[in-house]
Amino acid sequence: MTKLKTRLRRDHWLVPYLKTQKNGLFWSILLAFLTTFAAGALMFVSGYLISRAAQRPDNILLIYVPIVLTRGFGIARPIFRYAQRLVSHNWVLKFVSKSRQRLYESVASTASSIRGQLQTGEILSLLADDLDQLQNLYLRTIFPLGAGLVLYLFVSIGFGIVNWAFMLWWLIMLTIILMVVPVVSFWANRQRVRRQKQLQAQMYTDTTDAVLGLQDWVLSGRQSDLMTRQGRVMADLSQTKHQGMAFGWWRDFTIQLLVLILAVTTLFWAGHQFAGQKIAVNFIAAFTLAIFPLVDSFLGVNQGVSEASFYEDSLQRLNELPVPKVSDAPVATVTDATITLTDVTFRYNQQVIIDHLNLTIAPGEKIALLGRSGSGKTTLLKLMTGDLTPATGQVMLGQHPVAQLQSQLASLVAVLDQQAYLFDTTIMNNVRMGNPSASDEQVKTAIQKAGLQPLIDSLPAQYDTKMQEAGQRFSGGEQQRFALARILLQDAPIVILDEPTVSLDPRTEALVLNQIFNVLSDRTIIWVTHHLTGINHVDRAYFLAEGRFTLADTPQNLRANSAHFRQLLALDNFH
Known part of the structure; x- marks a missing residue:
């Protein structure tokens, strides 16, 4: 009692x-x-x-x-x-x-x-x-x-x-x-x-x-x-x-x-x-x-x-569950999508996961975060999106601490990961989840940009086709393209790619990556991956180990100057 x-x-x-x-x-x-x-x-x-x-x-x-x-x-x-x-x-x-x-x-x-x-x-x-x-x-x-x-x-x-x-x-x-x-x-x-x-x-x-x-x-x-x-x-x-x-x-x-x-x-x-x-x-x-x-x-x-x-x-x-915080402060207007991590450290159970890390990502820049499982890639993403608070240092989005932007983060950051999260409803309804207020024409335009128009035209019910639970009606590559259309509709300036092609075969993976980087050319892309397929799409690649960047440069410079990078690239090409 x-x-x-x-x-x-x-x-x-x-x-x-x-x-x-x-x-x-x-x-x-x-x-x-x-x-x-x-x-x-x-x-x-x-x-x-x-x-x-x-x-x-x-x-x-x-x-x-x-x-x-x-x-x-x-x-x-x-x-x-x-x-x-x-x-x-x-x-x-x-x-x-x-x-x-x-x-x-x-x-x-x-x-x-x-x-x-x-x-x-x-x-x-x-x-x-x-x-x-x-x-x-x-x-x-x-x-x-x-x-x-x-x-x-x-x-x-x-x-x-x-x-x-x-x-x-x-x-x-x-x-x-x-x-x-x-x-x-x-x-x-x-x-x-x-x-x-x-x-x-x-x-x-x-x-x-x-x-x-x-x-x-x-x-x-x-x-x-x-x-x-x-x-x-x-x-x-x-x-x-x-x-x-x-x-x-x-x-x-x-x-x-x-x-x-x-x-x-x-x-x-x-x-x-x-x-x-x-x-x-x-x-x-x-x-x-x-x-x-x-x-x-x-x-x-x-x-x-x-x-x-x-x-x-x-x-x-x-x-x-945490109580959603309602702040009386006016909503900040974010005009600068620059992401800045300054001397950021994060510990979990006294173990250092991120160790005094510094990183700046300019608007429109494409970067790749690479590293073994447990190297801290996911933790770094959570720090960037404000889901975790650093023990020391600061994470900024433009001129604002990212922790103060949680109420509007959905309009600033979109996520495309391994699971497309598609539901047993029509194609239109699934894609419209990126922006519930979008018109039918805007939804169709996003689907077209994602390279899905030929597929839609081949379906008897076209846009009203039921996708089945988890999008089972479609292949893995098609599911990721539908998720990409949803992100296009969301229109967030920053897109996080959390190994979205890990379950695809090499040919489909290459096609999906080409489509993603092509239609998101005007967005900032933070791509978390465990191998180097498609690495030429990014401006800079960062290798994370023990909470620090062991390698950080353009793919071209890394190919020319790093034997370790060339070895990893050869292994990926072999597979």
């Missing part, structure tokens, strides 16, 4: 929205209560009406009021239910919309570091699962729990007016149904829910990475291993869900049994309370029948609280 209080006190996703949107929360809970109240009142009045009508009243006017009330509550129940759905879903959709925007901003602000820690499937799991859990937290837990507590107070007060002794019995039973059973259910179901979420996250990860790496599985002849692995996870998940359903059945059965005990004791109490009174005896059926519509509310509270453990790790994970 202490841990839960601490989490809620530090929460900046759930609690702040509840505080600022109190009116919507109030009306959602009130309308949920009124729905249950109307259903209970309908059964109460109907029970009284049936019982009173069986006494053959001398005057029809004696049952006229119950008839009108029956019609009124019968109409009120669906109206309240519809209004509650309308208000609660509108409230939740607004919350999810704002949360999704915040989540994307948080992920985008640390995209490089997140991608270094998580697989693609894990990021998709984060986005898909946590947002859904937050939505269900309100609809399935907070709203039913709030309405259940209001109902608890209302019923207790109602019985207290009639008979305080029987009110204590109802308080005890309702406490068991609405508090004890949900809490016991929550703790008993907690480990199973965690196991289910772990398996779901693993399935997201494995499935996404299997789709993106399907070609590797096929080429290695390990299709059966892939199917076995996926089947094992799905079987474990199915078994865990079956256990959860069985637990839910027993929980609901227990509640139904408690409600039955409550109904039987209410029947005996009403019979004793109103026996011998000609008019009041009709309340025996009224009080007894009024219990049964409450069952849905009881079940809703128990189910919602039992599932609350679904949301624990989602909230924890979301709260561990």
